[in-house]
Amino acid sequence: MSIASIIDRAKTDGRKILTEVESKDILEEAGIPTARARLATTADEAVAAAREVGFPVALKAASPDITHKSDVGGVKLNLTTPDEVKAAFDEIIAAAKRAQPDAKIDGVSVQKMARPGIEVIMGMSQDAQFGPVLMFGLGGILVEVLKDVSFRLVPITPRDARQMVQEIKGRPLLEGYRGQEPADVEALEKLLLRLSDFIEKHPEIAELDLNPIFAYKDGAVAVDARIILS
DSSP: OOHHHHHHHHHHTTOSBOOHHHHHHHHHHTTOOBOOEEEESSHHHHHHHHHHHOSSEEEEEEOTTOSOGGGGTOEEEEEOSHHHHHHHHHHHHHHHHHHOTTOOOOEEEEEEOOOOOEEEEEEEEEETTTEEEEEEEEOTTHHHHHOOEEEEESSOOHHHHHHHHHHSTTHHHHTOGGGOOOOOHHHHHHHHHHHHHHHHHOTTEEEEEEEEEEEETTEEEESOEEEEEO
16 A cells, blocks of 8 residues: 555544554655554454464554553563464453553554664654754663654755764664674664655654664664654
8 A cells, every 4th residue: 555545544534643554554665664564453363464474473552542552551572372462462452441441442463573673763753943853862761761862854964864873872882882783874874864755755744753663783674653644
């Protein structure tokens, strides 16, 4: 499904927040690698999706109304059997309904577990005066604790992308701190440029959040994604 058709469908439904599955489909179309997700509305569909993508898998609540899925018990990781997937589906739906009874719950997203990497974040928000602003920094929960991020106005240049990565205080982590595997910094810079190009071509996007992105020595992949329309 094309980027335009996904956005048009959301607008027809009266939704501003795209699901994780929709967000990742859009990003893949834009050339941004993601841990692709499948939407499952029943436990049996979740098992079928897990078999399709390959075990082990992660299941996450699929709801436009639940932003922090892990806070409500809406995330289950490292599931290795069909029985574990079925149980996780039921537990996620029940936990989401308990936490937010009024939330619209589409089901769960099913994705193959990504191999661990250095967690970074890329995002975009609209500034009332300057327009779209691109962000880069350390990801996961560290972004909320350390707030170690850099910003640039869209569109960015290759020099901007390079400086965004260099400016964060946690840059030594990307270079292989204390013997850890270094990140593919060039891949992160290219990802920032693709993201900038995508944002410039789609002004209807009000907010975008890729967190975490797992950075490896040989590339990077967005594990979670969220897109909000204007």
